[in-house]
Amino acid sequence: MFQPPFCPNPRCSEHQKPRPNFYIRCGFYKPICRAHSVPRFRCRSCNRGFSRQTFRADYRDHKPHLNTWLFKLLASGVGLRQSARTMNLSVRSTELKARKIGRHLRRLNSRVNSHLSDASAFHFDEIETFEGQRNTRPLTVPVLIESESRFIIWSESGTIRPSGSMPAKRRLLIESSNKRYGKRSDQSKQVIRRTLQRGARMARQACEIVFHSDEKLSYPGLVKRIFGSGSTHIRTNSQVARTLWNPLFPINHEEAVMRDLMGRLRRRSWLASKKRRFLDIALHVHIAYRNLIRSRFNTDVRSSAQLLGLMPRRLSFGEALGWRQELGNRSIHPLSLTGRDASKPGWKAGACAA
Numbered sequence: 381m382f383q384p385p386f387c388p389n390p391r392c393s394e395h396q397k398p399r400p401n402f403y404i405r406c407g408f409y410k411p412i413c414r415a416h417s418v419p420r421f422r423c424r425s426c427n428r429g430f431s432r433q434t435f436r437a438d439y440r441d442h443k444p445h446l447n448t449w450l451f452k453l454l455a456s457g458v459g460l461r462q463s464a465r466t467m468n469l470s471v472r473s474t475e476l477k478a479r480k481i482g483r484h485l486r487r488l489n490s491r492v493n494s495h496l497s498d499a500s501a502f503h504f505d506e507i508e509t510f511e512g513q514r515n516t517r518p519l520t521v522p523v524l525i526e527s528e529s530r531f532i533i534w535s536e537s538g539t540i541r542p543s544g545s546m547p548a549k550r551r552l553l554i555e556s557s558n559k560r561y562g563k564r565s566d567q568s569k570q571v572i573r574r575t576l577q578r579g580a581r582m583a584r585q586a587c588e589i590v591f592h593s594d595e596k597l598s599y600p601g602l603v604k605r606i607f608g609s610g611s612t613h614i615r616t617n618s619q620v621a622r623t624l625w626n627p628l629f630p631i632n633h634e635e636a637v638m639r640d641l642m643g644r645l646r647r648r649s650w651l652a653s654k655k656r657r658f659l660d661i662a663l664h665v666h667i668a669y670r671n672l673i674r675s676r677f678n679t680d681v682r683s684s685a686q687l688l689g690l691m692p693r694r695l696s697f698g699e700a701l702g703w704r705q706e707l708g709n710r711s712i713h714p715l716s717l718t719g720r721d722a723s724k725p726g727w728k729a730g731a732c733a734a
């Protein structure tokens with residue numbers, strides 16, 4: 381039976397340090413959109429009412445039964461319009477649902493971080509894509525993975541300036557785009573630094589770090605600064621044939637999976653993101669699916685997070701969309717059944733017994 385782990389009111393004293401019986405049970409309510417009744421509670425300290433739903437990711441959702449279905453469609457590379465048609469929902473509702481799911485999964489991904497083992501290996505590369513228009517508004521998407529488990533540590537997008545051949549027609553397009561959106565800045569270094577810092581944070585206890593990347597000139601300095609001079613940086617020319625024996629195979633393969641399962645990243649596709657921030661949200665839908673739900677390879681049983689000891693087992697789509705993660709470091713572990721695993725702040729990702 382569900383037991384509220386703390387008072388959801390952040391200004392209440394029972395939020396940070398809840399006493400064992402800080403609440404009283406106040407019956408149930410029967411929502412139209414659910415088959416089961418939802419238990420209600422009242423905090424003895426602040427007198428605020430709340431329910432089990434207050435702790436769920438589908439809190440205040442209309443048609444919550446469609447969330448898992450939409451997550452499956454988005455994680456399979458289906459576009460928003462086609463998802464809307466399949467679920468018989470309006471495009472706008474689908475869009476808003478997808479954003480809410482993406483933001484929830486970003487919080488979940490940020491929390492499933494723990495330290496890696498003594499010897500850690502990383503692969504890093506950048507994907508080039510665009511927002512709105514290919515010719516004028518390119519983006520870079522750095523991707524950092526743990527080499528053995530294929531766990532995607534972090535990925536986000538940053539603007540870059542258009543490059544390559546510049547016929548007169550393209551120059552005109554760039555000029556008009558600059559007038560409309562402002563001069564395009566180069567955020568490449570910032571997003572790469574942020575991505576690598578996530579890896580360094582996870583590998584803070586590792587005494588041996590091996591880092592694989594291509595031969596881009598800016599990488600060695602950044603890797604040395606962020607991972608320390610003790611790390612080994614192996615650089616491979618990106619012109620080397622992309623076979624199984626290429627040292628960059630893990631990241632090349634992972635990027636191919638991303639391009640396949642994220643319609644937005646596909647080449648010559650009309651699913652491209654209109655705005656960069658929505659690509660960032662979509663990236664986290666893929667990261668959650670790849671790290672927590674899918675097995676590492678088709679022949680594997682365990683997920684990437686499981687292989688790193690960050691989760692005791694693979695999550696189902698429903699479990700990943702289960703407990704709300706926006707209640708700070710007191711949010712409930714996705715595998716918790718009763719809600720009580722959040723009684724200690726900052727759950728250790730692999731520590732849930734459920």
Ligand SMILES: [Zn+2]
Binds near residue numbers: 387389392426
């Ligand atoms: Zn309270």
